[in-house]
Amino acid sequence: MSKGQLPRWVDFGLLPAINLIAAFLVSGLVVILIGENPLEAVKWLVWGALGYGEGVGFTLFYATNFIFTGLAVAVAFHAGLFNIGGEGQAYVGGLGVALACLAMDQFVPWYVTLPMAIIGGAAFGAGWAFIPAYLQAKRGSHIVITTIMFNFIASSLMVYLLANVLRPTGSMQPSTRGFEEGGQLPLLRHLFPAFDLGQSPVNLALFVALIACVLVWVLIWRTKLGYEIRTFGANPNAAVYAGISPVRITVVTMLISGALAGLMGINEVMGAQARLLLDFTAGYGFVGIAVALMGRGHPIGIILASILFGMLYQGGAELAFEIPTITRDMIVVIQALVILFAGALEHMFRPAVVAFFDRFAGAKAVA
Amino acid sequence: MLDVIILVLDSTLRLSTPLLFACLAGLFSERSGIVDIGLEGKMLGGAFAAGAVAYWTQDPWLGLLAAIFVSVLLALIHGFASITNRGNQVVAGVAINFLAAGLTVLLGQAWFAQGGRTPQLDMDWRFSPITLPFAESIQNVPFIGPIYADLLSGHNILVYAAFVAVPLTWWVVFRTRFGLRLRAVGESPQAVDTAGISVAWLRYRAVIICGALCGFAGAYLAIAQSAGFIKDMSAGKGFIALAALIFAKWKPVNAMFACLLFGFLDAVANLMQGQSIPGVGEVPVQFFQALPYILTVVLLAGFIGRAIPPKASGIPYVKERT
Numbered sequence: 001m002s003k004g005q006l007p008r009w010v011d012f013g014l015l016p017a018i019n020l021i022a023a024f025l026v027s028g029l030v031v032i033l034i035g036e037n038p039l040e041a042v043k044w045l046v047w048g049a050l051g052y053g054e055g056v057g058f059t060l061f062y063a064t065n066f067i068f069t070g071l072a073v074a075v076a077f078h079a080g081l082f083n084i085g086g087e088g089q090a091y092v093g094g095l096g097v098a099l100a101c102l103a104m105d106q107f108v109p110w111y112v113t114l115p116m117a118i119i120g121g122a123a124f125g126a127g128w129a130f131i132p133a134y135l136q137a138k139r140g141s142h143i144v145i146t147t148i149m150f151n152f153i154a155s156s157l158m159v160y161l162l163a164n165v166l167r168p169t170g171s172m173q174p175s176t177r178g179f180e181e182g183g184q185l186p187l188l189r190h191l192f193p194a195f196d197l198g199q200s201p202v203n204l205a206l207f208v209a210l211i212a213c214v215l216v217w218v219l220i221w222r223t224k225l226g227y228e229i230r231t232f233g234a235n236p237n238a239a240v241y242a243g244i245s246p247v248r249i250t251v252v253t254m255l256i257s258g259a260l261a262g263l264m265g266i267n268e269v270m271g272a273q274a275r276l277l278l279d280f281t282a283g284y285g286f287v288g289i290a291v292a293l294m295g296r297g298h299p300i301g302i303i304l305a306s307i308l309f310g311m312l313y314q315g316g317a318e319l320a321f322e323i324p325t326i327t328r329d330m331i332v333v334i335q336a337l338v339i340l341f342a343g344a345l346e347h348m349f350r351p352a353v354v355a356f357f358d359r360f361a362g363a364k365a366v367a
Numbered sequence: 368m369l370d371v372i373i374l375v376l377d378s379t380l381r382l383s384t385p386l387l388f389a390c391l392a393g394l395f396s397e398r399s400g401i402v403d404i405g406l407e408g409k410m411l412g413g414a415f416a417a418g419a420v421a422y423w424t425q426d427p428w429l430g431l432l433a434a435i436f437v438s439v440l441l442a443l444i445h446g447f448a449s450i451t452n453r454g455n456q457v458v459a460g461v462a463i464n465f466l467a468a469g470l471t472v473l474l475g476q477a478w479f480a481q482g483g484r485t486p487q488l489d490m491d492w493r494f495s496p497i498t499l500p501f502a503e504s505i506q507n508v509p510f511i512g513p514i515y516a517d518l519l520s521g522h523n524i525l526v527y528a529a530f531v532a533v534p535l536t537w538w539v540v541f542r543t544r545f546g547l548r549l550r551a552v553g554e555s556p557q558a559v560d561t562a563g564i565s566v567a568w569l570r571y572r573a574v575i576i577c578g579a580l581c582g583f584a585g586a587y588l589a590i591a592q593s594a595g596f597i598k599d600m601s602a603g604k605g606f607i608a609l610a611a612l613i614f615a616k617w618k619p620v621n622a623m624f625a626c627l628l629f630g631f632l633d634a635v636a637n638l639m640q641g642q643s644i645p646g647v648g649e650v651p652v653q654f655f656q657a658l659p660y661i662l663t664v665v666l667l668a669g670f671i672g673r674a675i676p677p678k679a680s681g682i683p684y685v686k687e688r689t
Contacts, residue, residue, distance in 0.1 A: 030470070034477040082457055084404075131664075141667035142676070144457050145613065148404065148606055149660040156657035164651065289461060325477045332469030336462050344448035344459035 006357055012296055016342060018349050020294065023337035030333055034325055041319055041326060048318020049311035054198020055318065057189065061202040062284075063303075063310030064267045067209040069288025070306055071216050072125075072261035074297040078220055079253040080233035085132060085147030086261040087285025088154030089125040093262020095158065096124030097269045098166075098176055098276035105183030113182050117270050118208070118263065125262015126255040128154060133254030137247040143254075151285075162278055176276040185271040203271035212260060213299035219256070229253050261285060283332075290335050293343040309335070369510070373518050375634050380518070380526060381592065383630030385410065385584040385601075387529040389608035390615070390622045391536050392580035396442075397617060398540060399573030400553040400679040402456045405445050405463030407605025409578055413438035413585020415471035418485035418596030419478065421589070425492045430590045431525075435582030441467060442578025443571075450570045453683035464605075472598050483598040485589070494523035494591040525587045530623070532580070537619040549573055553677035556684040566684050584608075610663035613674050629659045 006015075028038035049059045069086045076083035083089075100120035104113045132146035162174040171177075185204045189197040220226040232239040232249045240246060268280050287309055294308070295301030316331040341348075389406045396403040413434035421430030441463050448459040472483035479485055499520035506516040540546040548569055552559045556566045584604075589596045607629050614628075615621035636655030643649040666674055 030473070034473070082455075084457070084461065135664070135668045139668045141664070141669070144402075144404070145609070146664055146667060149610065149664050152603060152606065152660045153657045153664075156653040156660075160651050160653040286461070286465070289458070293458065327473055327476045327483070329469045329472040329476070329483070332465050333473060334469075336465030336469055339458060339465065340444070340448065340462035344454035344456075344462055345452050347454060348452050 006354060010353065010357065012298075012301070015346075015349065015353060016294060016296060016301075018353070019341040019346060020338065022345075022349070023334065023341040026337050026341075027330070027334045030330070031326065036323055036326055041323060041330075044319045044322045045312070045315035047315070048322075049315035052198070053196030054200050055314055057197035057200025057202045058314040058317075059307065059310040060188075060206055061200055061267070061272065061310070062313040063306040064202070064206045064209045064271075065264050065284045066287050066291045066306035066309050067213060067302060068264040068267070069261055069285050070291030070295060070302040071212060071288075071299065072257045072285075073288045073292035074295065074299075074302060075216060075220070075229075075260060076253055076257040077292060077297050078226075078233045079229045079249055080236065081136070081250065081253060081257075082144050083129070083147055083254065083257050083261075084144055084289070085129060085150050085258070085285075086288045087281050087283065088147070088151035089128045089258040089261035090264040090281045090285045091151075091154045091158055092128040093121040093125030093258075094265030094269045094276055094280055095161070096120030096122070096262060097265035101179045101183030101270055102176060105180040108182050110182055110184060110186065114185065114204075114266075114270075117183075117266060121262040121265045122259035123262070125265075126259040128262070129254045129258025130251070133251045133258075136254075137250035143250075155279075159278065162276065166276065174278045179270070179274045183270060184274045185266070187271075201272035203267065205267035205271045208263065208266055210303075212263065213303060216260070217299045225252070261288070287335060290338045290342070293346075294338060369513060371638075373513055375631070375638055377518050378634040378637065379627060379631040380522060381630075382633045383626040384526045384529045385587050385592070385604050386608045386611055386626040386629055387623060388525075388532070388580050388584035388587065389605055390611045390626050391532055391619065392577040392584065393609055393612045394536065394540070394615075394617060394619060394622060395549070395573045395580070396577035397612065397680055398553045398677055399549050399570045400556060400677055400682070400684070401446070401449055401570055401574055401577075402460070402676075402681040403445065403574075403577060404457055404460035404606070404609060405441065406577075406581055406584075406608055407601050407603065408460075408464035408467035409438040409441045409581035410585045410588065410605050411464075411471055411599070411601040412441050412467040413582040414589035414600055415467075415475060415485065415585070415596045416582075417586040418488070418589040419475075421488055421492050422486050422595070425489070427492060427494045427586075427590050430492075431494075431583070431586040434586035434589070435579045438582035438585060439575055439578035442574045442581070446571050446574040449683065450567050450574070453685065456681055456683070468599065471596065475596065475598070485596040488590060488594045490594075492590070493594060494525055494587075496521045496523055497527075523591045525583060525591045528583065529587075532583075533619050533623045536622075540619060545572075550677070553679055556679050560684075560686065566686075570684075581605075607659050610659055613663055613676075614666055616674050617677065632658050 031038040031041050048055050050056055069090060072086045073083055097117045097120050100117040101113055104116060132143050132150055135141040135146055136143040166176045167174055168177045187203045228244045228249055232244055236246060269276050291302055291305040291309055294305040312331050312334055316328050319326055320328045389410055393403050393406050416437035417430040417434035420433035421427050445459050445463055448454040449456040475483040475485060502516040502520035506512045548564055552566055552569045560566050588600050611625035611629055614625040632655055636652050640652050
């Protein structure tokens with residue numbers, strides 16, 4: 001190990017942990033500022049997330065959303081692309097899922113609908129990512145800006161569609177009709193009655209998410225395309241000299257990223273709500289950024305980070321119930337601090353840790 | 368007819384003001400090479416500070432000061448991450464946005480217990496409309512009278528401040544030594560560094576100005592346009608301002624026109640709600656809401672002119688390789 005380098009466990013374990021602890025410490029300060037006891041808050045948060053069956057179910061349910069959006073951001077990151085459009089892609093992807101369910105739910109059982117819903121969600125999510133990707137690759141417009149713009153365009157588009165096109169006649173609510181049984185994923189509490197999951201909406205989409213994790217791992221680290229994606233992300237110029245087409249990699253990577261974000265609809269639309277609701281994405285697309293940064297772009301890291309954020313979302317609800325001065329917005333603050341410390345300030349603690357390990361390594365060499 | 372036009376243009380001015388402040392804020396930051404997608408968050412944080420302090424002190428000016436203070440604080444976090452720690456500027460901006468979105472509601476609920484709002488402000492605790500001199504006396508002069516009395520007169524001081532800030536920004540950026548260096552550091556920080564000028568300090572100053580201007584935008588939302596802070600009241604205006612900045616190709620006067628255009632679209636959208644255009648039918652209001660974003664995407668794609676950002680924007684400056 002040469003000077004200035006860190007062992008893998010430090011890079012992928014210790015440093016993220018330090019960043020996370022810093023984020024939580026600052027969150028604790030915020031709780032003190034409000035005038036509550038941070039330890040009390042942590043107690044309710046953990047109890048709410050893991051203390052009983054229904055809490056665990058909700059934690060896993062939220063985690064499923066975050067796995068999809070986290071993978072979406074991570075895949076793009078590997079190609080050096082920052083996809084902030086996960087929110088919009090998930091929203092439009094939800095439309096794809098809903099259309100598949102609306103078309104098939106009255107005629108076939110759910111396991112026939114599911115593959116079509118997956119294709120629908122992935123295709124619509126990928127489609128929404130295509131234009132920013134193409135414009136970045138061909139016309140040089142910056143993908144960060146275009147994906148932000150597309151989030152807003154998606155929001156306007158979906159409001160229009162839900163209020164004017166998809167809303168059943170006579171209904172006042174801007175949503176589609178509820179899906180029949182053929183358009184609903186089985187809930188885990190029905191499939192595994194032995195586990196106590198309360199009334200939680202965790203459903204089969206959890207397994208779809210885990211399969212997606214495996215596929216992403218295979219794609220990024222075990223295929224030619226994944227190698228090209230990583231090469232392009234590490235050094236676009238070298239990639240071009242190696243004969244990798246920047247246009248192809250940018251577009252393909254963003255299509256995969258958008259498709260993954262779009263699959264979030266499987267969990268929310270087909271699994272939990274059984275209808276397409278206004279703003280069903282509720283910022284989960286943005287949580288994906290925090291999840292991907294914390295999980296260091298690796299599926300295992302993303303699963304762990306997703307569970308952590310699932311705990312925050314579910315535990316945060318419990319916390320807001322027990323200590324009403326700490327509203328659920330606390331989660332947004334924690335999320336912001338995680339993005340700040342694990343993302344923007346990732347280099348802050350690094351020099352100190354490197355210095356520490358260099359001294360340690362030096363001492364060992366002398367001995 | 369003139370009435371309707373004046374009505375629309377009047378609300379265009381009101382709606383463009385926060386965009387203009389935020390857009391000029393972004394201009395300073397981006398001209399120095401710091402990409403700022405945290406305009407939205409700084410504006411929101413400023414709006415909350417303005418609403419809270421104006422309520423406590425019953426003074427809009429102290430509210431404005433508080434807005435500037437909080438917004439600059441958020442800008443310094445952005446600066447610390449992206450200048451000192453050479454972090455990813457986009458990621459830092461995202462963090463700022465969420466920090467503001469979460470903290471404002473959390474603290475608002477803890478302090479005021481009104482669902483994240485700040486309490487309603489009295490008329491004299493806000494910036495109130497100013498009647499320009501002679502507005503009453505020339506009101507009856509045809510054409511010029513209504514334009515002067517109804518369109519230009521009767522706004523609060525921040526609206527006028529925003530439009531005064533445009534030539535001021537132009538002067539600072541294009542006619543002062545600081546402005547020259549600011550533009551240089553956004554194009555080629557190495558050159559600035561070689562000339563013996565601190566890249567970091569220059570960029571920090573740009574980020575602080577950016578924060579101050581976002582504070583004005585936030586204060587306008589909370590204590591001039593409305594009577595208090597409301598959850599998520601910036602509602603994407605920071606991003607529209609960012610779009611306007613790109614639309615304006617990072618130039619102050621263009622920025623004013625871009626903000627007026629986007630403000631005009633907003634005003635028309637409000638007016639057109641539920642009405643139909645002859646020959647076209649009813650245009651959904653969502654179309655007008657999405658139009659600034661669509662226009663920006665089209666512009667960025669290079670179909671109407673070319674928008675080229677400062678060359679060094681988004682790239683952290685590394686003085687020497689280790």
